[in-house]
Amino acid sequence: MIEGALWRRWIFYNIPLILFVFVLLFPFYWMIVTTFRPDGELYRPWNAVNYMPFWTNNPTLEHILYLFEETRFARWMFNTMFIALVSTVISLFCGVLAGYALARLNFPYAGGLGTAIFITYLVPQTLLFIPLAEIIRNFRLGDSPWALILTYPTFLIPFCTWLMMGYFKAIPKELEECARIDGASRWKAMVYIIIPVAVPGILSSGIIAFTLSWNEFIYALVFLSSPEQKTVPVGVTSELIRGDVFFWGPLMAGALLGSIPVAIVYSFFVEHYVSGLTGSVKG
Amino acid sequence: MAEVSLHKLNKKFDTTHVVKDVDLKIRDKEFMVFVGPSGCGKTTTLRMIAGLEAITSGEIRIDDTVVNEIPPMDRDIAMVFQNYALYPHMSVAGNMAFGLKMRKFEKAEIEKRINNAASILGIEGLLQRKPRQLSGGQRQRVALGRAIVRDPKVFLFDEPLSNLDAKLRVQMRVELKKLHERLAVTSVYVTHDQVEAMTLGDRVVVMKDGWVQQVGEPLELYNTPANRFVAGFIGSPAMNFADVTLVENGGSPVAEAPGLRIGLPGELATRARAKTGRKATLGIRPEDIHIATAADAPEHCFDADVEVVEQLGSEILLDMRVGAALMVASVEPTLRVRAHDKLKLALKPGRLHLFDAETEAAI
Amino acid sequence: MAVTALSAAESKRLSPRLRKLEDERWLALALLTPTAVLLGLFIAYPFFEGVLLSLSNARVGHPGEFVGLKNFYKIWNDSIFHTTVWNTFWYTGVTTVFKLALGLWLAILLNRHFRGKAIIRAFILLPFIIPTVLSTFAWKWMFDPTFSVINWTLFQLGLITTRINWLGDPDLAMTSIIVINIWRGVPFFAITLLAGLQTISPELHEAAAIDGARPWQRFWHVTWPLLMPVTLVVVLFSVIQTFADFQLVYVMTGGGPANATHLFATYAYQLGIGTGLLSEGAAISLAMFPFLFVIVVVQLLYIRRVETR
Numbered sequence: 001m002i003e004g005a006l007w008r009r010w011i012f013y014n015i016p017l018i019l020f021v022f023v024l025l026f027p028f029y030w031m032i033v034t035t036f037r038p039d040g041e042l043y044r045p046w047n048a049v050n051y052m053p054f055w056t057n058n059p060t061l062e063h064i065l066y067l068f069e070e071t072r073f074a075r076w077m078f079n080t081m082f083i084a085l086v087s088t089v090i091s092l093f094c095g096v097l098a099g100y101a102l103a104r105l106n107f108p109y110a111g112g113l114g115t116a117i118f119i120t121y122l123v124p125q126t127l128l129f130i131p132l133a134e135i136i137r138n139f140r141l142g143d144s145p146w147a148l149i150l151t152y153p154t155f156l157i158p159f160c161t162w163l164m165m166g167y168f169k170a171i172p173k174e175l176e177e178c179a180r181i182d183g184a185s186r187w188k189a190m191v192y193i194i195i196p197v198a199v200p201g202i203l204s205s206g207i208i209a210f211t212l213s214w215n216e217f218i219y220a221l222v223f224l225s226s227p228e229q230k231t232v233p234v235g236v237t238s239e240l241i242r243g244d245v246f247f248w249g250p251l252m253a254g255a256l257l258g259s260i261p262v263a264i265v266y267s268f269f270v271e272h273y274v275s276g277l278t279g280s281v282k283g
Numbered sequence: 284m285a286e287v288s289l290h291k292l293n294k295k296f297d298t299t300h301v302v303k304d305v306d307l308k309i310r311d312k313e314f315m316v317f318v319g320p321s322g323c324g325k326t327t328t329l330r331m332i333a334g335l336e337a338i339t340s341g342e343i344r345i346d347d348t349v350v351n352e353i354p355p356m357d358r359d360i361a362m363v364f365q366n367y368a369l370y371p372h373m374s375v376a377g378n379m380a381f382g383l384k385m386r387k388f389e390k391a392e393i394e395k396r397i398n399n400a401a402s403i404l405g406i407e408g409l410l411q412r413k414p415r416q417l418s419g420g421q422r423q424r425v426a427l428g429r430a431i432v433r434d435p436k437v438f439l440f441d442e443p444l445s446n447l448d449a450k451l452r453v454q455m456r457v458e459l460k461k462l463h464e465r466l467a468v469t470s471v472y473v474t475h476d477q478v479e480a481m482t483l484g485d486r487v488v489v490m491k492d493g494w495v496q497q498v499g500e501p502l503e504l505y506n507t508p509a510n511r512f513v514a515g516f517i518g519s520p521a522m523n524f525a526d527v528t529l530v531e532n533g534g535s536p537v538a539e540a541p542g543l544r545i546g547l548p549g550e551l552a553t554r555a556r557a558k559t560g561r562k563a564t565l566g567i568r569p570e571d572i573h574i575a576t577a578a579d580a581p582e583h584c585f586d587a588d589v590e591v592v593e594q595l596g597s598e599i600l601l602d603m604r605v606g607a608a609l610m611v612a613s614v615e616p617t618l619r620v621r622a623h624d625k626l627k628l629a630l631k632p633g634r635l636h637l638f639d640a641e642t643e644a645a646i
Numbered sequence: 647m648a649v650t651a652l653s654a655a656e657s658k659r660l661s662p663r664l665r666k667l668e669d670e671r672w673l674a675l676a677l678l679t680p681t682a683v684l685l686g687l688f689i690a691y692p693f694f695e696g697v698l699l700s701l702s703n704a705r706v707g708h709p710g711e712f713v714g715l716k717n718f719y720k721i722w723n724d725s726i727f728h729t730t731v732w733n734t735f736w737y738t739g740v741t742t743v744f745k746l747a748l749g750l751w752l753a754i755l756l757n758r759h760f761r762g763k764a765i766i767r768a769f770i771l772l773p774f775i776i777p778t779v780l781s782t783f784a785w786k787w788m789f790d791p792t793f794s795v796i797n798w799t800l801f802q803l804g805l806i807t808t809r810i811n812w813l814g815d816p817d818l819a820m821t822s823i824i825v826i827n828i829w830r831g832v833p834f835f836a837i838t839l840l841a842g843l844q845t846i847s848p849e850l851h852e853a854a855a856i857d858g859a860r861p862w863q864r865f866w867h868v869t870w871p872l873l874m875p876v877t878l879v880v881v882l883f884s885v886i887q888t889f890a891d892f893q894l895v896y897v898m899t900g901g902g903p904a905n906a907t908h909l910f911a912t913y914a915y916q917l918g919i920g921t922g923l924l925s926e927g928a929a930i931s932l933a934m935f936p937f938l939f940v941i942v943v944v945q946l947l948y949i950r951r952v953e954t955r
Contacts, residue, residue, distance in 0.1 A: 013755055013758065016751070016755055017752075017755045017756075017766070020748075020752050020755070020770070020832075021766060021769065021770065023829070024769075024770055024772070024773055024829065024832070024833065025769060025772065027773070027781055027784040027785055027788065027829070028772060028776070028781075028784070030784055030787065030788055030795065031781075031784045034784075034787060042793070043792075043793060044793070053795050053798055090684075093680065094680045094681040094684060095681070097677040097678070097680065097681070098677060098678050098680075098681040100677060101673070101674040101677035101678050102678075105670045105673060105674045105677075106670050107670055107671045107674040107675075108671070110674070113678070117681075119942065120685055120689055122882075122883075122886050122938070122942055123689060124886060124887065124889075124890030124911075124934075124938070125890075125892075126890045126891075126892045126910070126911035126914070126931065126934070127693075127696075127890060127931055127932070127934055127935065127938070128689065128692040128693060128696055128931070129914075129915075129931070130696065130699065130914065130918040130919070130924055130927045130928045130931055131692040131693070131695035131696035131699050131928055132688065132692040133919070134695060134699065134924070135688075135691065135692055135695060150684070150688065151688050153684050153688070154684065154685060154688040154689050157681050157684060157685060158685070161681065185667065185668060186667060186668055186670070186673055187667050187673065211775055214777055215777040215778060215779075217777075217778065217779050217892065217893045217896075218892050218893070218911070218915070221896075222915075222919055232777070232780070233777050233779035233780060233893075236779070236780065236783070237779060237783075237897065246786075246787075246790075248787055248790075248793075251783055251787070252783070252784065252787060254780075255780035255781070255783050255784060258777060258780050259776045259777060259780050259781075262775055262776060262777065263772070263775065263776065266768075266771075266772075266775050267768070270764075270767075270768045270771075273771070273775075274767070274771070274837060274841075277771075277834070277837060277838060278837065278838050278841035280883075281838050281876065281879045281880050281883060
């Protein structure tokens, strides 16, 4: 890159970048400050004197304690984790197999099926949630984690399949030919050679699928009703707001704690996440 | 003990016909090389022998078994690929063990075979490494080792040396030759490099556009090419060709072109007489041309304008214009010659080739 | 040799069912079945059900009967639906333009070597990773009419003297929602476009620079055309997600004030689930379909054209 003098670098690159980072991260900072700020400081009008919104000298755990004592937050965390993990595993299983078939096998209608998967990849959840709610009720799955475990794959499988197709296509076909000559059946060549080689892709798909499940809102909102079945996003939304009253402290504490598992998974696998994200938009 | 025979073998991909009526018997312990330009069908033929491509029509036998419908895993063959196809997630030892594990060999036997193959190839120190930690030459050896441990009926090689640099390629070529002598296993080797074909093959199959052009021992192909294509493909630098007309001159046949008049000797003359008055292609290898001396008969001499002089040290290649044709001659390195010199050259009459202008078959 | 022959014979004893999997077509069928079942059951079937539902007069607790296009006729004349359609297009259009512009800018800022690049890149993606509902609550708290930290800052800077009621005024509420959507989407654009930028060889820039192109010209004549295919796909994804958005509006305004900020999805939710008018809700949801379909088709065709050029 041709950049030029130091002052130019600051004006054209460093300062804009700092502003971007500040704006993108400020809401999280605000979440954290609010979580630890006592109610007395929280509810001071915006034009009050001596108000110091960006810091507190009296940090408190009361909001976090409220979450665990007065709501079923721990239960919601467990539900979300359980649902996200199981639906991710199901989606990976289906997506890896389907991606392998579409990327590496010759069979009639392969191209048409690939396009069909791509189209379902683009179907938003909000298009189908009302009829799906009816179907869930007819299958007697309402208000159980299985309602979500079985429906989340509808948007996770196309995603995993699409991403895995990209990874599988990048593996030289000679690898499995060699394995088949070495005495492996097609199935064994896939299980022992191609799938292990595609592990980085599987990790990427899995991590993104996990964050997508954790993020999902409308199905969880519509399909679950009792407080002990809810996921974190729905629980926080419905149980920490009474009519017009928002419990901002616990709400922010819930938002913070509810974000932490995703953030941890993300921080361990940043590179996989990024490569999956960029892989997912390759046409 | 393994013979491979191909009978009326054909392969079509949708509408393109890539392998046409290949009939061939590869003898036990023979090193058979398939050579030809890209797209000639040689690799497809190899892949059909391996079982990786379905056969459109015809038959492949390994020994007396028809293997058309047998999947690759049950054909008892081993294959070395152009890009080596090493399993990247397994160590060198793991790569070599895979085929044996798939066939449920005892652990001790697997270990014995790996150590044996590793010592043959000199890769004992690399067994625990992963493929990505190896150099190109080492990967090549591992790929060979993986084939050797299997102790298969047939080795298949798909351009195994083409990813190596020139120096290493020559070295591995020699090693492959030694290896084949030592193991004496029927081998089928595909390459586009005629030097590899000539040096490695017990016999060589030259293919073009899906057809087999000629099958024979290397020298046979060099000395008596069956057609113009084989003549031009085998040998480096390539054979010179000139479009000529066959005429009678005082009872003896002559090949004539503007600026060129060559008398045809002995047996070639007899065969050419039948085609008097017809057009033909005259072929002469660069190494069969020399500076004319008093000993050369005038009917085997011609004049040439030198256009480029390529000094190679061991020889000089002269790019010349002879009448309307462009020719290359390989001459003594001590010769003092410069571009735009005019030279009188002669050819060895016994080394002349003549091809029919239409069928391109040797006359 | 004897050992190999024996084991080869052994492997021929695979069961007939496993033997069938050696045929690519059967293997493909087996591998695709789980996916086909799940997607058929929970995408194709609901879609079909949704069409039936939208043609009936079903409510919660009332199975309903066929009424033809009555629901569509009804929403066609519904002024809230008109606002909804307008909102959705406005919301999608404005956010996409800003996300693309800002995302590209951020990508260019990141497409250099500097210390801490990896860390910054990792942090920048956070808005995209963290569950939307949760981060939207942080924004809602920042936009709170009484306790807004944004108002506080603007007041301290002397820019305003009275509070701004961010979510109480229809236009301001829409703008607030747009800001949050941009905030959440910019990282996705930036990171994917950055990946696109990194595939462009620096030599092209150097060659253009030697040919006398100024930085802006280099961007316009080299970077932008080469980035086009990636940009199109990213925009396609973003447009569809934004068009069908739900969470953000649901949390920020619930479609209010006075139904002024509804999108298709929130309005469908309010009628279908909130009020229990399943058939009308399904009809509104399905009304998204033709728009989405056109977007997908147009973009797919355009992408194909760019790629085959």
